[in-house]
Amino acid sequence: MSHLDILLPFGLPPPELARDLLRELKLPALATLIARAKKEHSRREFDDFARALPHEMWLSSQFPLPSFVPANPAPGQDVHNSPALACAAMRALGLPAKQGVWFMLHPAHIHIARDHLVLTDIRQVGLSEADSRELFDAAAPLFAEVDRELVYGDANTWFMRADDWQGLVTSTPDATCGHNIDIWMPHGDGARDWRKLQNEVQMLWFAHPLNERRQMQGKQAVNSLWLWGGSPATASSAGQREVFNLPDGFSGLGQYARAAHANTGAADVIAAKPEKGLLTLDPLIQPALTGEWSSWLEQLQILESAWFAPLLQAMQQGQLDSLSLIITDSSHVLELSTSRFSLKKFWLKPTLNRLLP
Template sequence: MKQITLALPYALPPAELAADLQRALQTPALAALLSRTGARHVQACDAGARVLPHESWLAVQLGLRAQPAAPADTDADASAPLAGAVLHGYGQPAQEGHWFIVHPIHVQMARTHLSLADPRALALADDDARVLFEAAQPYFAELGKELRYGDAGTWFLRADDWAGLATSSPDSASSMNLSDLMPEGPNAVAFRKLQNEIQMLWYEHPVNQARQARGLPPVNSFWIWGGAPAAAQPQTGSTGAAGALAVNAGPAWMMALARPALRDVALAELLQQGGAQATVVCAALIEPGIAGDWSQWLARMQQLEQDWFAPLLAALQTGRVGSATLILNHRGASAEFTTSKLAQRKFWHKHTLKNLLP
């Protein structure tokens, strides 16, 4: 029998909307999984952290950063040193150096500040991305920094002397005030200088002129995060999760953390993979959660009910899965629920979604 950990970033709704969203959901299997439990734990997270709770959690699961010292730890020092692991997942392992994940982005002007548009909405074609990459590459090389191409939205940067920079993930920065989330620390000025040069290079680039003519936002800057030594690779040691990490509907960098056979895999397929433990990140709620698109959030929760919650509940009831842990979070909180076949027999616990409430 397997032990399944199902991580659901942004499955916890914001406090001010939680009651209304909970009433709108028609997810009886999720209600059963959250109501009849053997253990539950709710933890506050630092809403101003440079990475989101699920990103920091992923780094812990993969053995890339230390487990928080105590269950009550708010994880204010949360980090996600994922670059080396993501680089490896793209089939481009490096033997040395300090690497960052790089995303071409669109920075937009809000009413009072600059903000980062969700990179998922950039719709950057591979041909256009390669042209912008090749235009920018000499600027990085002039500073002794290696820039590698992964795909249209995911590049990699070796910058050993920038190892001390504190960086923010793009999802933590999306729609936020960028002045609070730009890289800080040693060589931050050098980073900003290079960023400004690339911004000027791309400002009137033919690729961006053509994009704007098609009604698409220009690619006007780049974002770095996830800095880690090349040697920081996933481990299958104490957690046992890394070797069976599956990712569904995640951004490209997250998908690269899973083996190809475990990308967008269904529960039935996962159970056939063998092994005592499996960890799944279902990332479909991140985009609507960040955007505040709650009608889309509800629709995707209903799809998760069909694809994951109902099959998982059935697998618990038949004993095919021994126990399941669901981890739900948003920017400022994380909740963990563990259930089993025995726990599901607690008929005196009414099925309810009230555990989605703060």
């Protein structure tokens, strides 16, 4: 039997704009899949101040990630944490992660709002390899001074070892994006030391020639580092699920799957006939985080023709037996399941109304 789970982050429109946005969409294939699906779970609500977004928590729950929470939390201490992805991400980049506790670091831009600091979408930083290396080489001595091993991963992701910070609670950059960073800053073991080190890096980069060049080019200054994803080094073990198009920051999860495919299209997924597959469609994340709802509408229309229409046709032709839709926003998850049998319910007219709050 061929089954596909489809994770659609930010496919749920914001409640205050939902009816207006859905009125603009022409998505007959997605509307058919939604209308003829059974509801697996009601719309589950998550804490607005959670340290990972609903789609990040759902995706992480599908793989055997190591636990990374304080062993003996104090009364009232927040034990929820960002997914423990650092070591998985290191291995995906060909870096050794055989021992120790590691964190991911992203070069970032923090801007000053009226009375607080806000982390912007890290995708918009757009560092080249050469520019990232320049900032990395400048910051490395500061990490060496406090005996923190710093490792270069790629232009957007570095890694730091801190074995004594196993109680540090962090937040994903997307959960933090657009908000007052004070709420989502790391806390617990090592928080004060990290804040001091982060401040030193910020002061070093403030007048760095690279940032002067970027500002002259109209680009964002790279003025901070965002830390998250703390993970103890553990051996990875492949699972039975076949995964397609894991999103940035989560691509390391592919090592826990039977097979991981990147940059695949609908035809490739259908041809693979996964017994139990997982597909992530993430083009809606960036416009949703930045409130660019016209772009959100455009991306959904592209997904309709590139993905939902071919997948619906594959089900109708018997190439795919069933699929589940896991649709989220910043604080909710809606899960729906459709089979070849349920598609025969012709009396259920295509509609997107299940996406309404």
